[in-house]
Amino acid sequence: MRPENAARLAQQPKDADLPGLGQNYCIQCARHFITGKALNEHYRGKVHKKRVKDLKEEAYTQKEAEAAVGFTTDNGTRGGVRKSAVQDAIMTDLDQ
Ligand SMILES: [Zn+2]
Incomplete structure (x- = not known):
């Protein structure tokens, strides 16, 4: 993946249809998480x-x-x- 794409995915506009407004996204797994805490726990999993x-x-x-x-x-x-x-x-x- 190109760095600019990764940056874009990591900083998505807020989207009410996505868990956590799309603000807690794991690029590698293409998954959204409700909170930053859930995302951090996912990173360790x-x-x-x-x-x-x-x-x-x-x-x-x-x-x-x-x-x-x-x-x-x-x-x-x-x-x-x-x-x-x-x-x-x-x-x-x-x-x-
Ligand atoms: Zn992941």
């Missing part, structure tokens, strides 16, 4: 810690997948062109 761990593993897997794409296109006639296009796409993505 098993569910949240497992979710954070899973997210870290997902990010790692995604990185591996992108690296694999960059190295598997070297297969002959159009390989060179495709490889550089893929790497440009990855670089552009990282810059955002």
Whole structure:
């Protein structure tokens, strides 16, 4: 997740339809809590810690997948062109 998105999610406008007016939100679990205390308790809990761990593993897997794409296109006639296009796409993505 990009830092600006995280900041936006952490500072949502008050929404009467959400628990705690949407002011106690766990980004990783995409869950709202009624109070800041409930949110803090959630942060210390098993569910949240497992979710954070899973997210870290997902990010790692995604990185591996992108690296694999960059190295598997070297297969002959159009390989060179495709490889550089893929790497440009990855670089552009990282810059955002
Ligand atoms: Zn959480």
